[in-house]
Every structure is written in C-alpha cells, then in structure tokens.
Amino acid sequence: MKRIISILMENESGALSRVVGLFAQRGYNIDTLTVAPTDDDTLSRLTLTTQGDDHMAEQIVKQLHKLIDTIKVVDLTQGAHIERELMLVKIKASESDIRHELKSCVEIFRGHIIDVTPQTYTVQLAGDSEKLDAFIEAVGEMGIMEVVRSGVSGIARGEKFLRV
Amino acid sequence: MELLSGGEIIIRALKDAGIKHVWGYPGGAALHIYDALYRQDDVHHLLVRHEQAAVHAADGYSRSTGEVGTALVTSGPGATNAITGIATAYMDSIPMVVISGQVPLTKIGQDAFQETDMVGVSRPIVKHSFLVTRAEDIAETIAKAYFIAASGRPGPVVVDIPKDVTDPSYKVAYEYPAEIKMRSYQPSDKGHRGQIRRAVQTLIGAKRPVLYTGGGVVLDNASEHLIALAKILNYPVTNTLMGLGGYPGTDPQYLGMLGMHGTYEANTAMHHADVIFAIGARFDDRVTNDLEKFCPHATVIHIDVDPTSVSKNIEAHIPIVGTCNSVLPEMIGLIEQSDSKPDSDAIAEWWQQIDQWRADQGIYTASRYEESSGNCIKPQDVIKMLYKVTEGKAIVTSDVGQHQMFAAQYYLFDKPRTWINSGGLGTMGFGLPAAMGCKLAFPDCDVACVTGEGSIQMNIQELSTCSQHNLPVKIINLNNAALGMVRQWQDMNYSSRYSESVYEESLPDFVKLAEAYGHVGMKITHIDELEEKMRECFAMKDRVVFMDIDVDRSEHVYPMQMPGGSMRDLWLNKTERT
Ligand SMILES: Cc1ncc(C[n+]2csc(CCOP(=O)(O)OP(=O)(O)O)c2C)c(N)n1
Numbered sequence: 001m002k003r004i005i006s007i008l009m010e011n012e013s014g015a016l017s018r019v020v021g022l023f024a025q026r027g028y029n030i031d032t033l034t035v036a037p038t039d040d041d042t043l044s045r046l047t048l049t050t051q052g053d054d055h056m057a058e059q060i061v062k063q064l065h066k067l068i069d070t071i072k073v074v075d076l077t078q079g080a081h082i083e084r085e086l087m088l089v090k091i092k093a094s095e096s097d098i099r100h101e102l103k104s105c106v107e108i109f110r111g112h113i114i115d116v117t118p119q120t121y122t123v124q125l126a127g128d129s130e131k132l133d134a135f136i137e138a139v140g141e142m143g144i145m146e147v148v149r150s151g152v153s154g155i156a157r158g159e160k161f162l163r164v
Numbered sequence: 165m166e167l168l169s170g171g172e173i174i175i176r177a178l179k180d181a182g183i184k185h186v187w188g189y190p191g192g193a194a195l196h197i198y199d200a201l202y203r204q205d206d207v208h209h210l211l212v213r214h215e216q217a218a219v220h221a222a223d224g225y226s227r228s229t230g231e232v233g234t235a236l237v238t239s240g241p242g243a244t245n246a247i248t249g250i251a252t253a254y255m256d257s258i259p260m261v262v263i264s265g266q267v268p269l270t271k272i273g274q275d276a277f278q279e280t281d282m283v284g285v286s287r288p289i290v291k292h293s294f295l296v297t298r299a300e301d302i303a304e305t306i307a308k309a310y311f312i313a314a315s316g317r318p319g320p321v322v323v324d325i326p327k328d329v330t331d332p333s334y335k336v337a338y339e340y341p342a343e344i345k346m347r348s349y350q351p352s353d354k355g356h357r358g359q360i361r362r363a364v365q366t367l368i369g370a371k372r373p374v375l376y377t378g379g380g381v382v383l384d385n386a387s388e389h390l391i392a393l394a395k396i397l398n399y400p401v402t403n404t405l406m407g408l409g410g411y412p413g414t415d416p417q418y419l420g421m422l423g424m425h426g427t428y429e430a431n432t433a434m435h436h437a438d439v440i441f442a443i444g445a446r447f448d449d450r451v452t453n454d455l456e457k458f459c460p461h462a463t464v465i466h467i468d469v470d471p472t473s474v475s476k477n478i479e480a481h482i483p484i485v486g487t488c489n490s491v492l493p494e495m496i497g498l499i500e501q502s503d504s505k506p507d508s509d510a511i512a513e514w515w516q517q518i519d520q521w522r523a524d525q526g527i528y529t530a531s532r533y534e535e536s537s538g539n540c541i542k543p544q545d546v547i548k549m550l551y552k553v554t555e556g557k558a559i560v561t562s563d564v565g566q567h568q569m570f571a572a573q574y575y576l577f578d579k580p581r582t583w584i585n586s587g588g589l590g591t592m593g594f595g596l597p598a599a600m601g602c603k604l605a606f607p608d609c610d611v612a613c614v615t616g617e618g619s620i621q622m623n624i625q626e627l628s629t630c631s632q633h634n635l636p637v638k639i640i641n642l643n644n645a646a647l648g649m650v651r652q653w654q655d656m657n658y659s660s661r662y663s664e665s666v667y668e669e670s671l672p673d674f675v676k677l678a679e680a681y682g683h684v685g686m687k688i689t690h691i692d693e694l695e696e697k698m699r700e701c702f703a704m705k706d707r708v709v710f711m712d713i714d715v716d717r718s719e720h721v722y723p724m725q726m727p728g729g730s731m732r733d734l735w736l737n738k739t740e741r742t
Pocket residue numbers: 563564565566567568590591592593615616617618619620642644646647648649650
C-alpha cells in the first residue's frame with residue numbers, strides 16, 4: 001500500500017541525508033521525495049512516499065522519529081488527507097490537429113499550457129499522482145519529450161495540522 | 165568571559181562535560197587540539213597504537229563504568245580507522261563521543277590531503293553526528309554530543325571539527341551550556357501507566373513465565389530492580405549475551421544464557437513459556453532462531469527505551485516504551501499492591517519441569533564435553549579455572565569466536581558491567597583495547613581478556629599501549645591454532661573443508677612477543693600446570709601477563725541452535741540433538 005509520510009525536521013545540513021540514508025540502510029524504497037523550508041525557516045517539511053504494509057509503515061515512522069533532527073513524523077495515509085503533485089510535461093506539438101487535441105486534453109485535466117514554441121507545448125498539471133499518471137497515458141501517443149514531477153506533497157484534511 | 169581558541173574550547177568543554185580520559189591518536193588536522201591538550205592537566209590523554217583501539221578502549225571504559233567514553237582522532241585515515249570501533253559501540257548502544265579532526269573548511273570538498281567525509285562515512289553507525297563550522301559553536305556542540313550519547317537509547321556521537329575552526333589565533337568567548345534542550349530530541353523514560361498495569365496482570369497470571377533480559381538492563385543500571393522483580397515473583401531468568409551479569413549468574417533462578425549458544429534449559433524454557441517478559445532485549449536473530457517458530461505459546465511483554473526495537477522482529481502483545489529503571493520499580497510497586505498473586509502451584513510445577521531439564525542436559529550439571537587430560541586442555545576448563553582463580557570477581561573482556569562463547573557460558577557473572585564483549589557487531593580485536601579501558605577505570609580489579617590467537621592479532625599492537633600507560637591486563641589466549649568458530653561452521657556445514665581458517669606454521673611465539681613488549685609471557689600445554697600458572701599470572705598485579713594456552717583444537721561450542729529451527733532445536737554435542 002502506498003504511504004505518504006510527512007516529516008517536520010530541523011533545517012540543518014545533514015538532516016536530509018540522514019532521512020535518505022535511513023531508507024537505504026533499512027531496505028525501504030523511496031518512491032517520491034520533496035523537501036523545502038517552511039514558513040519558519042529553521043524547519044524543513046519533507047514528504048515522501050513509499051510502499052509498505054502497516055507493520056513496515058509503523059517501523060518507518062518510528063525509525064524516522066528516532067533521528068535526532070526530526071521533530072514530528074506522521075503517516076498521512078492513516079487519516080483523511082489531500083495529496084498533490086506538480087508535473088511539467090514537454091510535448092511535441094508541431095501539427096495543428098495535435099496542438100488542438102492537446103489543448104482540449106489539458107483543459108479536461110485542468111492543466112495549463114505554460115510555454116509554447118512552434119514545435120512544442122509545455123504543460124503544467126497539479127493533482128494526485130493517479131491524475132498525473134492518467135494525463136501521461138492520455139497524451140502518451142502524441143510524443144512526450146520530457147516529464148518532470150515534483151513528488152508528492154500532502155496535508156491532513158480538516159483541523160489537524162503538523163507544527164512545532 | 166574567558167577568550168579561548170577553538171582547540172582550547174574543545175578540551176575545556178571536555179573537562180566541563182566531566183571527562184577525565186580521552187583515548188586518541190594525533191595527526192595534522194587535530195594538531196591544534198593536541199596542542200591545547202598539552203597545555204593543561206585536567207583531561208588525561210592516552211595514546212594508543214591504532215585508532216580502532218582508541219575507540220574500543222573508550223568503549224570498554226564506558227561499558228565498565230557506565231560513563232560516556234571519549235576518543236579523539238585525526239581526519240582521513242584516523243577517522244576511517246575509528247569506524248569499526250564506532251560501529252561496535254553503535255550495535256551495542258554504548259554511549260561515546262568521538263571527536264575527529266577535519267581538513268579546514270576552506271578545503272572541504274576539494275579532495276584535500278587526508279580528507280574523508282567523516283559525517284557521511286559514519287552516518288549509518290552513529291546515533292548522531294555534527295560538523296562544527298564555527299569556534300563559537302564548539303562548546304554547545306560538545307555538550308549536546310554528550311547529552312545525546314548518554315540519554316535515551318545510548319550510542320556513539322561523532323563531532324567532526326575542521327582544522328581552521330580550532331585555529332589558535334582566533335579566540336572567542338567560552339561558555340559551557342548549563343543545560344541542553346533540544347526541541348527535536350526529548351527522550352522520555354516513563355512507560356505508559358495503563359500498559360504497565362496490563363503487563364503486571366499478565367505476568368501475575370502466568371503459569372510458565374520466563375524473564376528474558378538483555379543489555380538494556382546493564383546499560384540502564386537496572387540490575388537491582390530486575391533481581392527484586394524476579395525474587396518477588398520467583399520466576400526464572402535468562403540473559404542474552406549482552407545481558408550477562410544483569411542477573412547474577414550463580415542465582416538458582418538463573419537459567420543461563422539463551423540463544424544460539426544458550427543453555428538447553430534457557431532455550432527450552434523459552435520455547436514452552438506462556439509469558440515472556442523481555443526487558444531491555446531486542447529479539448536479535450542470534451537469540452530467536454527462526455522467527456516463525458519462535459516461542460509458539462507465549463504472550464510477549466516487552467520493555468525497551470527505543471520504540472523501534474519494540475515489535476520489530478517479534479510482535480509485542482504488551483509493548484512498554486520506557487527505561488528499565490523507571491518501569492521495573494513501577495511494576496514491583498503494582499505487584500506488591502495487587503490482590504492477586506502468582507499461581508504458586510503452577511510456578512512450582514514450572515520449576516519442577518525446568519529442574520528436570522537442567523538435570524538432563526544442563527550446561528553446568530551435565531558434562532557437556534570430555535574433561536581435559538594431559539596435553540588436551542579443554543577451553544571450557546580454562547574458563548572454569550579463570551573463574552576459580554579470580555573468584556568470579558574479574559572484569560572479563562572477550563574477543564569474538566569460540567573463546568567468547570565459552571567465556572559467556574562458563575564464567576558466571578554475578579555483577580553487571582563485568583562482562584565486556586562485542587555482542588552486536590562481533591568485532592574481533594575488541595578484547596584487548598576494551599580491557600585497557602576497563603583497567604584504567606578499575607585499576608584495583610583483575611581485568612582478563614579472553615581471546616583467541618586469531619582475534620588477539622587484530623589489535624596486538626596495543627600491548628605497547630599497556631606499557632606506556634601502565635595497564636596491567638591479563639591476556640588469556642585460548643590458542644586452538646585456528647579461526648575456531650569459522651572452523652566449527654566448516655565442520656558442521658562444509659564437510660570440514662577448512663577454507664582459510666588455519667594458519668599453517670605462521671603463528672608467532674606469543675611468549676616472545678609479550679616479552680618483546682616488556683611483558684610476561686607464559687605458555688601452557690598441560691592441564692596440570694594450568695592452575696598454578698594462572699595463579700602466578702594473577703598474582704603479578706602490576707604486570708601485563710600473556711597466557712598462551714594450547715587448547716583442544718577439535719572442540720566445538722555447544723549447545724548450538726539448528727538453523728531454521730525453533731529456540732529449543734539444539735545440537736547438544738557433535739552427535740546428539742534435541
Ligand atoms: C573483524 C572480524 N573479522 C572476521 C570475523 C569472523 N569471525 C568470527 S569468529 C572468527 C574466528 C576467531 O578466531 P579466534 O580469535 O582464534 O577465536 P576462536 O574461535 O578460535 O576461539 C572469525 C574469523 C569477525 N567476527 N570479526
């Protein structure tokens with residue numbers, strides 16, 4: 001089962017490498033990883049996704065918590081949550097019927113075309129990972145040149161929040 | 165406020181952290197620090213002959229005293245030589261601070277001479293690490309390092325300090341923090357009250373209980389509480405390799421060590437138990453054997469200070485996260501107040517069963533090996549003799565191999581912190597430097613390093629350190645002319661094909677070697693001379709004595725769990741099994 005794990009940690013050199021190292025060391029995979037400082041710039045918020053059953057997820061959360069730099073760790077998939085990922089896709093679009101079809105596809109997926117050349121469209125799309133996968137599948141035939149995904153960010157639904 | 169250079173701050177902060185002894189080895193990146201060390205008398209430095217030994221010695225010091233050990237090394241090769249020592253301490257949760265010099269900040273990343281990314285290299289084997297980038301941060305970082313090393317589940321902390329940060333010409337105000345507070349690290353020791361209640365009920369209701377206790381009891385100085393608990397309940401106790409001494413080895417309620425080379429009675433009792441109370445133990449694979457077959461009837465109660473140890477290998481039915489020192493007294497209080505009492509009939513029956521197992525196959529009651537005779541000295545008999553001669557009161561360090569298991573089995577440790585071995589990492593070469601650390605801490609106590617001719621050669625150079633710093637340890641070399649434990653596995657699993665486990669005729673003359681270092685060497689080849697020579701050895705209080713004892717080369721360590729089996733599936737000797 002896919003897990004979205006959110007970590008609040010000290011924004012210090014070495015902290016990120018300890019998280020990444022922990023996964024390698026314990027034999028867990030990281031599927032996606034995003035990290036950036038929060039509104040409090042002494043803190044970083046890191047979100048990662050991985051696969052695992054309940055036992056494994058519990059171990060991962062405990063192991064992450066044990067790192068000296070981490071302040072809070074939650075498995076967002078344990079409760080209602082919102083997941084978002086940003087994707088930029090560069091697609092070959094030299095013929096007008098393809099340009100047309102792409103535009104409507106982008107509209108259906110509520111994306112934006114953010115750069116245009118005579119040969120290409122660059123599309124920006126946000127959503128959960130399944131939606132981004134679906135878009136890739138939909139435009140796959142048209143000639144994708146490059147895909148950049150940010151990795152998953154997540155937040156709990158409702159009143160719950162992760163803060164020091 | 166006093167102005168000090170970075171180098172001076174390091175030494176002063178060590179003093180203010182209460183550190184009296186530092187084991188180390190100098191080199192370019194650490195020279196400012198070494199100069200600061202030279203110009204003061206508060207912190208005593210012991211020069212070793214290899215950085216691995218500095219870390220093991222600091223480790224031995226810590227294991228025998230409970231204090232945080234300290235090692236100081238230079239960058240690059242100094243730092244990488246320390247790695248095995250750090251990994252050893254990490255696996256056994258030993259509190260330790262290792263300070264490493266680093267190339268100047270201005271050179272980091274340039275593949276400078278003797279540059280190694282120490283924080284990176286040590287990352288998976290430390291509790292935490294720091295790279296200090298300003299002299300102003302040194303004191304606080306060192307204070308944090310000691311706090312982290314000693315609290316919660318203890319472990320080694322690396323503090324990597326670039327040379328320019330220790331520059332003697334740059335002085336800053338020195339202040340040692342009165343208190344350390346970290347928002348990201350707040351170890352708690354109290355267990356959950358409700359869980360402790362449940363645990364007590366389950367424990368009282370047990371019919372076939374076993375207390376399975378590990379290194380956590382020793383690390384947490386909780387031995388007295390464990391004894392008190394075992395006594396009010398009258399339940400049997402078994403210790404892990406790391407837990408030996410946590411419960412007195414000569415106590416009638418003690419079943420001996422459990423696990424791969426544990427006693428028949430301990431492993432069999434575990435297998436049949438209905439309640440297993442794991443105290444500061446971590447269900448290591450050398451204990452459990454096949455997890456699927458582990459203790460099929462047992463409800464598991466588990467106390468550990470580290471939440472990641474709980475339900476990692478074996479699901480705990482009643483997990484309690486907390487220190488042994490806080491949880492055990494609480495449990496004892498609850499048991500004393502409780503209206504219900506242990507079922508004395510069931511417990512009596514359980515003891516009857518255990519006594520039967522002991523009588524049948526007990527390691528101390530049944531003869532598990534043929535006695536020594538003539539020139540055939542049994543390694544087990546050497547350990548028994550060591551026990552006799554030292555009256556069970558020595559601090560015994562060991563290396564890794566058959567000799568280690570014989571020492572663990574046949575020296576009955578009555579006190580915690582007297583059995584010092586590398587249980588988790590299994591580091592050959594640990595014994596001698598660790599013994600130096602123990603001897604420094606306890607100069608009036610006999611310190612014996614039980615070793616093999618393989619292991620001792622991994623840090624034999626420390627015989628020189630023993631001379632320089634007057635550390636008269638005794639070396640008990642069980643010389644079977646082979647990497648005995650390897651050979652045992654080759655006997656059992658590889659049709660006695662001794663691939664690279666023998667040395668042919670290349671072993672040194674250990675007596676001459678000891679003498680070359682200025683020590684006393686003794687060669688023992690006959691069982692009849694063992695006692696007298698060993699008494700002579702321990703009578704020489706201020707000399708290092710190297711006893712090179714020829715032991716039976718064909719001896720195996722038994723009992724031995726069978727791979728893929730349950731705890732009670734054991735080889736009892738070369739031909740008999742359970
Ligand atoms: C540094 C290191 N290398 C290799 C091993 C693997 N190993 C475990 S026991 C052993 C043999 C030890 O020989 P010796 O010290 O003579 O002890 P004996 O088993 O003969 O008593 C070896 C090679 C180890 N534990 N540590």
